[in-house]
Amino acid sequence: MTHNPEPMFPHICIQEEDFDLSTEAAKLREGHKDIGAVVTFVGTVRDINEGDEVSILELEHYPGMTEKALEKIRLEAHDRWHLEASHIIHRIGKMYPCDQIVMVAVASRHRENAFHAAHFIMDYLKTNAPFWKKETLPDGAERWVDARVSDKEAESRWAK
Amino acid sequence: MTHNPEPMFPHICIQEEDFDLSTEAAKLREGHKDIGAVVTFVGTVRDINEGDEVSILELEHYPGMTEKALEKIRLEAHDRWHLEASHIIHRIGKMYPCDQIVMVAVASRHRENAFHAAHFIMDYLKTNAPFWKKETLPDGAERWVDARVSDKEAESRWAK
């Protein structure tokens, strides 16, 4: 599934293509003068997981539900931290060590809100957006990545 | 003062020139495979401060002390959050609304540490690095920006 040119959720992109951080930060800030802080998070493919070397990481998702789940998280972040703008990109398909997987970018007047909102979005994305990772090891063996208890704990810290 | 090609603190840049987020993020990650999280903060010139429109923002600093203060903050962040890499850029001279002023970029294995470290570095930079801002209003009046009590409060939250 590639990026829809007229998406229902313009601030959410699920795409196979890589992305460019500067381009995305510029898009985020476009048309907003009253921004003082831009925080971006980029998640990348590590070459080691659970002690094993990883050669390929494949990302599957649930089209339709993914966008809806991410938009819900994004709007909650706007509500809680009065953001000026935010943007989420998540790649799908095959990726390799050091590749970019996901980007969350948020802009606000002051830094405190931007830091909290970006962190919140990532913690919720990890536990609420329907993506699944499958690793291929150097010997060709494949395995689905297990959900981490630590991600559930990270999410719970944002409970109001 | 422009960027020194062989600086004493290679992870600290004090420069008049603008910077490119993608280029800086790529530099940060270069040579590190075991990075899973990259957090960047960019501070930008807002067109409004203390209720007044701002036309020009001029940044002055204390050469020598600035680099030393920033390196101390950076190393404390590495110590507290086990970062893989970090990089601070702060521009000096004249800037205009929407211009980039400062960048903090950190990379770590997991996101939690990267978020905290980037936030910590910015909070400490705000209160410990010798930079001063002067604003020019549309009528040509100049004024030095006042330090904010909220920045001191933000710093104090990181006390161990």
Next chain:
Amino acid sequence: MLNVLYFASFREILGQAQEQLPADYQTVDCLLKDLAARGETWQQALLHNQNLQIAVNHDVANRQTAIKAGDEVAFFPPVTGG
């Protein structure tokens, strides 16, 4: 009809990504019990799986969630994106 989807390890274990079923079930639980009757693999994956995640029409759901004709019901393991 119901549109039933399986993702990730569920898709692989159950050998299918999607199927159409008659809308003969009041709740997700009724549907699950019928699917589990297909055999050991289905029973293990859907009934005896503490980690089973459920969505109805793209929203998080549970076994008690009511379903009706035209609904999309999805079963999948805990998510691991990001």
Next chain:
Amino acid sequence: MLNVLYFASFREILGQAQEQLPADYQTVDCLLKDLAARGETWQQALLHNQNLQIAVNHDVANRQTAIKAGDEVAFFPPVTGG
């Protein structure tokens, strides 16, 4: 000699960025009192200013910090970068 620096509003109010002074002071406080004797402007900026920030040799210092020949002493207002 001491290298004495003034930054930002201090530089503007005191009308200079830098000066060389004899190293005749045991502490920053002694130096400050001598500078304050230059007149009302100096006294206001350096002695009667709760916000005075001090650095010696690029490290944060205070009035009690000892100084010696060759030191660089800087006076400035609270920082506002970032």
